Amino acid sequence: LPKYRGAAPVNWAIINGETETGLTAFFLKETVDTGDIFHQQRVPITANDTFDSLYERLCAATGPFLLKTLERVETNQFTPVPQTDDEASYAPRLRPEDALIDFGFPAENVRNFIRGMATRPGAYTFFRGRKLKVHFCEIADTAGAPDTRPGTILPDRRRLLVQCNRSAVALTKVVPAGKREMDGQSFLNGYHPQPGEVLGEKAVEGEVRP
CATH class of the missing domain: 3.40.50.170 (Formyl transferase, N-terminal domain)
Structure with a gap:
Protein backbone atom coordinates (compact mmCIF):
# COMPACT_ATOMS: atom_id res chain seq x y z
CA LEU A 1 0.00 0.00 0.00
CA PRO A 92 -10.26 -4.93 -8.36
CA ARG A 93 -11.63 -8.43 -7.87
CA LEU A 94 -11.03 -10.73 -10.84
CA ARG A 95 -13.90 -12.73 -12.28
CA PRO A 96 -13.39 -15.91 -14.33
CA GLU A 97 -14.35 -14.05 -17.50
CA ASP A 98 -11.58 -11.52 -16.84
CA ALA A 99 -9.00 -14.26 -17.39
CA LEU A 100 -9.55 -14.54 -21.16
CA ILE A 101 -6.20 -13.98 -22.88
CA ASP A 102 -5.96 -11.14 -25.40
CA PHE A 103 -3.13 -12.01 -27.79
CA GLY A 104 -3.41 -8.53 -29.30
CA PHE A 105 -0.95 -7.24 -26.71
CA PRO A 106 2.86 -7.58 -26.98
CA ALA A 107 4.31 -10.91 -25.85
CA GLU A 108 5.67 -9.52 -22.58
CA ASN A 109 2.23 -8.25 -21.57
CA VAL A 110 0.62 -11.55 -22.52
CA ARG A 111 3.19 -13.47 -20.47
CA ASN A 112 2.66 -11.24 -17.43
CA PHE A 113 -1.11 -11.67 -17.75
CA ILE A 114 -0.83 -15.45 -17.84
CA ARG A 115 1.57 -15.46 -14.87
CA GLY A 116 -0.72 -13.20 -12.87
CA MET A 117 -3.74 -15.41 -13.50
CA ALA A 118 -2.07 -18.79 -12.86
CA THR A 119 -3.73 -20.76 -11.57
CA ARG A 120 -6.41 -18.63 -9.90
CA PRO A 121 -8.63 -17.62 -11.59
CA GLY A 122 -6.66 -19.23 -14.45
CA ALA A 123 -5.87 -17.61 -17.80
CA TYR A 124 -7.58 -19.24 -20.75
CA THR A 125 -8.27 -19.06 -24.45
CA PHE A 126 -10.28 -21.24 -26.84
CA PHE A 127 -8.95 -23.94 -29.15
CA ARG A 128 -11.39 -25.28 -31.73
CA GLY A 129 -14.19 -23.77 -29.72
CA ARG A 130 -13.29 -25.39 -26.39
CA LYS A 131 -11.64 -23.75 -23.40
CA LEU A 132 -7.87 -24.13 -23.16
CA LYS A 133 -6.33 -23.01 -19.87
CA VAL A 134 -2.80 -21.62 -20.02
CA HIS A 135 -0.68 -21.81 -16.87
CA PHE A 136 2.65 -20.62 -18.25
CA CYS A 137 4.37 -19.38 -21.38
CA GLU A 138 7.66 -17.94 -22.58
CA ILE A 139 8.41 -15.09 -24.95
CA ALA A 140 9.41 -16.64 -28.27
CA ASP A 141 12.48 -15.65 -30.25
CA THR A 142 10.46 -15.57 -33.47
CA ALA A 143 7.10 -14.32 -34.68
CA GLY A 144 4.89 -14.29 -37.73
CA ALA A 145 4.67 -11.54 -40.30
CA PRO A 146 3.69 -8.10 -38.95
CA ASP A 147 0.16 -8.50 -40.33
CA THR A 148 -0.37 -11.97 -38.79
CA ARG A 149 -3.58 -12.07 -36.79
CA PRO A 150 -3.01 -12.21 -33.01
CA GLY A 151 -3.83 -15.65 -31.65
CA THR A 152 -2.67 -17.43 -34.80
CA ILE A 153 -0.75 -20.67 -34.23
CA LEU A 154 2.64 -20.41 -35.93
CA PRO A 155 4.59 -23.21 -37.63
CA ASP A 156 6.89 -25.03 -35.20
CA ARG A 157 7.32 -28.76 -34.62
CA ARG A 158 8.51 -28.50 -31.02
CA ARG A 159 6.75 -25.47 -29.54
CA LEU A 160 3.17 -24.27 -29.34
CA LEU A 161 3.83 -20.80 -30.76
CA VAL A 162 1.10 -18.17 -30.80
CA GLN A 163 1.24 -14.79 -32.49
CA CYS A 164 0.89 -11.68 -30.34
CA ASN A 165 1.28 -8.02 -31.32
CA ARG A 166 4.41 -8.13 -33.55
CA SER A 167 5.80 -10.85 -31.28
CA ALA A 168 4.93 -14.35 -30.11
CA VAL A 169 4.74 -16.57 -27.05
CA ALA A 170 5.36 -20.29 -26.62
CA LEU A 171 2.66 -21.86 -24.47
CA THR A 172 4.54 -24.25 -22.18
CA LYS A 173 1.86 -25.38 -19.69
CA VAL A 174 -1.71 -25.84 -20.89
CA VAL A 175 -4.84 -27.63 -19.71
CA PRO A 176 -7.25 -28.74 -22.45
CA ALA A 177 -10.92 -29.06 -21.52
CA GLY A 178 -11.42 -32.16 -19.36
CA LYS A 179 -7.71 -33.00 -19.26
CA ARG A 180 -4.75 -32.57 -16.93
CA GLU A 181 -1.97 -30.03 -17.33
CA MET A 182 0.48 -30.87 -20.10
CA ASP A 183 3.45 -29.20 -21.76
CA GLY A 184 3.30 -27.59 -25.17
CA GLN A 185 4.99 -30.49 -26.93
CA SER A 186 2.45 -32.96 -25.53
CA PHE A 187 -0.36 -30.71 -26.72
CA LEU A 188 1.14 -30.63 -30.22
CA ASN A 189 1.45 -34.41 -30.27
CA GLY A 190 -2.05 -35.06 -28.96
CA TYR A 191 -4.15 -32.37 -30.63
CA HIS A 192 -2.18 -31.65 -33.82
CA PRO A 193 -2.98 -27.93 -34.08
CA GLN A 194 -2.37 -26.65 -37.58
CA PRO A 195 -0.40 -23.50 -38.42
CA GLY A 196 -2.91 -20.79 -39.20
CA GLU A 197 -5.53 -21.93 -36.71
CA VAL A 198 -6.54 -19.11 -34.39
CA LEU A 199 -6.86 -19.36 -30.62
CA GLY A 200 -9.58 -17.42 -28.88
CA GLU A 201 -12.59 -18.26 -31.02
CA LYS A 202 -15.40 -19.67 -28.91
CA ALA A 203 -17.77 -22.12 -30.55
CA VAL A 204 -21.19 -20.77 -31.46
CA GLU A 205 -24.00 -22.39 -29.45
CA GLY A 206 -25.12 -25.56 -31.21
CA GLU A 207 -22.01 -25.68 -33.40
CA VAL A 208 -20.09 -28.95 -33.52
CA ARG A 209 -16.33 -28.83 -34.02
CA PRO A 210 -13.83 -31.67 -34.28
Whole structure:
Protein backbone atom coordinates (compact mmCIF):
# COMPACT_ATOMS: atom_id res chain seq x y z
CA LEU A 1 0.00 0.00 0.00
CA PRO A 2 -0.96 2.54 -1.09
CA LYS A 3 -0.52 0.72 -4.41
CA TYR A 4 -2.95 -2.05 -5.33
CA ARG A 5 -5.75 -1.35 -2.91
CA GLY A 6 -8.49 -3.92 -3.32
CA ALA A 7 -9.27 -7.61 -3.57
CA ALA A 8 -6.57 -8.92 -5.94
CA PRO A 9 -3.25 -7.12 -5.30
CA VAL A 10 -1.04 -10.15 -5.96
CA ASN A 11 -2.60 -10.88 -9.34
CA TRP A 12 -2.47 -7.29 -10.53
CA ALA A 13 1.11 -6.70 -9.41
CA ILE A 14 2.28 -9.55 -11.65
CA ILE A 15 -0.03 -8.62 -14.53
CA ASN A 16 1.38 -5.08 -14.50
CA GLY A 17 4.97 -6.32 -14.54
CA GLU A 18 5.93 -5.15 -11.06
CA THR A 19 9.22 -6.41 -9.62
CA GLU A 20 8.15 -6.30 -5.98
CA THR A 21 5.10 -6.46 -3.76
CA GLY A 22 4.86 -6.73 0.01
CA LEU A 23 3.01 -7.05 3.29
CA THR A 24 1.45 -4.09 5.08
CA ALA A 25 0.06 -3.61 8.58
CA PHE A 26 -2.24 -0.62 8.83
CA PHE A 27 -5.09 0.84 10.86
CA LEU A 28 -8.60 0.26 9.57
CA LYS A 29 -10.74 3.05 8.18
CA GLU A 30 -14.19 3.10 6.65
CA THR A 31 -12.73 3.20 3.15
CA VAL A 32 -10.92 0.03 2.09
CA ASP A 33 -7.12 -0.19 2.46
CA THR A 34 -6.63 3.50 3.24
CA GLY A 35 -5.58 3.48 6.92
CA ASP A 36 -2.28 4.74 8.33
CA ILE A 37 0.61 2.31 7.85
CA PHE A 38 2.76 1.18 10.78
CA HIS A 39 4.75 -1.73 9.37
CA GLN A 40 5.72 -2.95 5.89
CA GLN A 41 7.91 -5.62 4.34
CA ARG A 42 8.94 -5.74 0.69
CA VAL A 43 8.82 -9.05 -1.20
CA PRO A 44 10.50 -9.38 -4.63
CA ILE A 45 8.63 -10.71 -7.65
CA THR A 46 10.83 -12.87 -9.86
CA ALA A 47 10.55 -13.07 -13.64
CA ASN A 48 9.07 -16.58 -13.38
CA ASP A 49 6.70 -16.01 -10.48
CA THR A 50 3.06 -16.87 -11.00
CA PHE A 51 0.19 -15.95 -8.72
CA ASP A 52 0.51 -19.36 -7.05
CA SER A 53 4.25 -19.17 -6.35
CA LEU A 54 4.16 -15.57 -5.15
CA TYR A 55 1.09 -16.14 -2.98
CA GLU A 56 2.80 -19.13 -1.37
CA ARG A 57 5.88 -17.05 -0.60
CA LEU A 58 3.80 -14.23 0.85
CA CYS A 59 1.95 -16.70 3.07
CA ALA A 60 5.27 -18.06 4.35
CA ALA A 61 6.42 -14.53 5.18
CA THR A 62 3.20 -13.60 6.97
CA GLY A 63 3.94 -15.41 10.27
CA PRO A 64 7.27 -13.68 11.01
CA PHE A 65 5.83 -10.40 9.74
CA LEU A 66 2.87 -10.67 12.12
CA LEU A 67 5.15 -11.44 15.10
CA LYS A 68 7.27 -8.40 14.30
CA THR A 69 4.14 -6.28 13.97
CA LEU A 70 2.79 -7.41 17.35
CA GLU A 71 6.17 -6.73 18.94
CA ARG A 72 6.10 -3.17 17.65
CA VAL A 73 2.57 -2.67 18.93
CA GLU A 74 3.36 -4.08 22.39
CA THR A 75 6.45 -1.89 22.78
CA ASN A 76 4.87 1.12 21.10
CA GLN A 77 7.76 1.23 18.62
CA PHE A 78 5.93 2.47 15.59
CA THR A 79 4.91 5.73 13.99
CA PRO A 80 1.73 5.66 11.88
CA VAL A 81 2.35 7.00 8.38
CA PRO A 82 -0.64 8.32 6.41
CA GLN A 83 -1.05 6.88 2.94
CA THR A 84 -0.61 9.19 -0.02
CA ASP A 85 -3.66 8.95 -2.22
CA ASP A 86 -1.71 10.36 -5.18
CA GLU A 87 0.40 7.18 -5.14
CA ALA A 88 -2.57 4.84 -4.82
CA SER A 89 -3.65 2.33 -7.44
CA TYR A 90 -6.39 -0.26 -7.38
CA ALA A 91 -6.62 -4.03 -7.73
CA PRO A 92 -10.26 -4.93 -8.36
CA ARG A 93 -11.63 -8.43 -7.87
CA LEU A 94 -11.03 -10.73 -10.84
CA ARG A 95 -13.90 -12.73 -12.28
CA PRO A 96 -13.39 -15.91 -14.33
CA GLU A 97 -14.35 -14.05 -17.50
CA ASP A 98 -11.58 -11.52 -16.84
CA ALA A 99 -9.00 -14.26 -17.39
CA LEU A 100 -9.55 -14.54 -21.16
CA ILE A 101 -6.20 -13.98 -22.88
CA ASP A 102 -5.96 -11.14 -25.40
CA PHE A 103 -3.13 -12.01 -27.79
CA GLY A 104 -3.41 -8.53 -29.30
CA PHE A 105 -0.95 -7.24 -26.71
CA PRO A 106 2.86 -7.58 -26.98
CA ALA A 107 4.31 -10.91 -25.85
CA GLU A 108 5.67 -9.52 -22.58
CA ASN A 109 2.23 -8.25 -21.57
CA VAL A 110 0.62 -11.55 -22.52
CA ARG A 111 3.19 -13.47 -20.47
CA ASN A 112 2.66 -11.24 -17.43
CA PHE A 113 -1.11 -11.67 -17.75
CA ILE A 114 -0.83 -15.45 -17.84
CA ARG A 115 1.57 -15.46 -14.87
CA GLY A 116 -0.72 -13.20 -12.87
CA MET A 117 -3.74 -15.41 -13.50
CA ALA A 118 -2.07 -18.79 -12.86
CA THR A 119 -3.73 -20.76 -11.57
CA ARG A 120 -6.41 -18.63 -9.90
CA PRO A 121 -8.63 -17.62 -11.59
CA GLY A 122 -6.66 -19.23 -14.45
CA ALA A 123 -5.87 -17.61 -17.80
CA TYR A 124 -7.58 -19.24 -20.75
CA THR A 125 -8.27 -19.06 -24.45
CA PHE A 126 -10.28 -21.24 -26.84
CA PHE A 127 -8.95 -23.94 -29.15
CA ARG A 128 -11.39 -25.28 -31.73
CA GLY A 129 -14.19 -23.77 -29.72
CA ARG A 130 -13.29 -25.39 -26.39
CA LYS A 131 -11.64 -23.75 -23.40
CA LEU A 132 -7.87 -24.13 -23.16
CA LYS A 133 -6.33 -23.01 -19.87
CA VAL A 134 -2.80 -21.62 -20.02
CA HIS A 135 -0.68 -21.81 -16.87
CA PHE A 136 2.65 -20.62 -18.25
CA CYS A 137 4.37 -19.38 -21.38
CA GLU A 138 7.66 -17.94 -22.58
CA ILE A 139 8.41 -15.09 -24.95
CA ALA A 140 9.41 -16.64 -28.27
CA ASP A 141 12.48 -15.65 -30.25
CA THR A 142 10.46 -15.57 -33.47
CA ALA A 143 7.10 -14.32 -34.68
CA GLY A 144 4.89 -14.29 -37.73
CA ALA A 145 4.67 -11.54 -40.30
CA PRO A 146 3.69 -8.10 -38.95
CA ASP A 147 0.16 -8.50 -40.33
CA THR A 148 -0.37 -11.97 -38.79
CA ARG A 149 -3.58 -12.07 -36.79
CA PRO A 150 -3.01 -12.21 -33.01
CA GLY A 151 -3.83 -15.65 -31.65
CA THR A 152 -2.67 -17.43 -34.80
CA ILE A 153 -0.75 -20.67 -34.23
CA LEU A 154 2.64 -20.41 -35.93
CA PRO A 155 4.59 -23.21 -37.63
CA ASP A 156 6.89 -25.03 -35.20
CA ARG A 157 7.32 -28.76 -34.62
CA ARG A 158 8.51 -28.50 -31.02
CA ARG A 159 6.75 -25.47 -29.54
CA LEU A 160 3.17 -24.27 -29.34
CA LEU A 161 3.83 -20.80 -30.76
CA VAL A 162 1.10 -18.17 -30.80
CA GLN A 163 1.24 -14.79 -32.49
CA CYS A 164 0.89 -11.68 -30.34
CA ASN A 165 1.28 -8.02 -31.32
CA ARG A 166 4.41 -8.13 -33.55
CA SER A 167 5.80 -10.85 -31.28
CA ALA A 168 4.93 -14.35 -30.11
CA VAL A 169 4.74 -16.57 -27.05
CA ALA A 170 5.36 -20.29 -26.62
CA LEU A 171 2.66 -21.86 -24.47
CA THR A 172 4.54 -24.25 -22.18
CA LYS A 173 1.86 -25.38 -19.69
CA VAL A 174 -1.71 -25.84 -20.89
CA VAL A 175 -4.84 -27.63 -19.71
CA PRO A 176 -7.25 -28.74 -22.45
CA ALA A 177 -10.92 -29.06 -21.52
CA GLY A 178 -11.42 -32.16 -19.36
CA LYS A 179 -7.71 -33.00 -19.26
CA ARG A 180 -4.75 -32.57 -16.93
CA GLU A 181 -1.97 -30.03 -17.33
CA MET A 182 0.48 -30.87 -20.10
CA ASP A 183 3.45 -29.20 -21.76
CA GLY A 184 3.30 -27.59 -25.17
CA GLN A 185 4.99 -30.49 -26.93
CA SER A 186 2.45 -32.96 -25.53
CA PHE A 187 -0.36 -30.71 -26.72
CA LEU A 188 1.14 -30.63 -30.22
CA ASN A 189 1.45 -34.41 -30.27
CA GLY A 190 -2.05 -35.06 -28.96
CA TYR A 191 -4.15 -32.37 -30.63
CA HIS A 192 -2.18 -31.65 -33.82
CA PRO A 193 -2.98 -27.93 -34.08
CA GLN A 194 -2.37 -26.65 -37.58
CA PRO A 195 -0.40 -23.50 -38.42
CA GLY A 196 -2.91 -20.79 -39.20
CA GLU A 197 -5.53 -21.93 -36.71
CA VAL A 198 -6.54 -19.11 -34.39
CA LEU A 199 -6.86 -19.36 -30.62
CA GLY A 200 -9.58 -17.42 -28.88
CA GLU A 201 -12.59 -18.26 -31.02
CA LYS A 202 -15.40 -19.67 -28.91
CA ALA A 203 -17.77 -22.12 -30.55
CA VAL A 204 -21.19 -20.77 -31.46
CA GLU A 205 -24.00 -22.39 -29.45
CA GLY A 206 -25.12 -25.56 -31.21
CA GLU A 207 -22.01 -25.68 -33.40
CA VAL A 208 -20.09 -28.95 -33.52
CA ARG A 209 -16.33 -28.83 -34.02
CA PRO A 210 -13.83 -31.67 -34.28
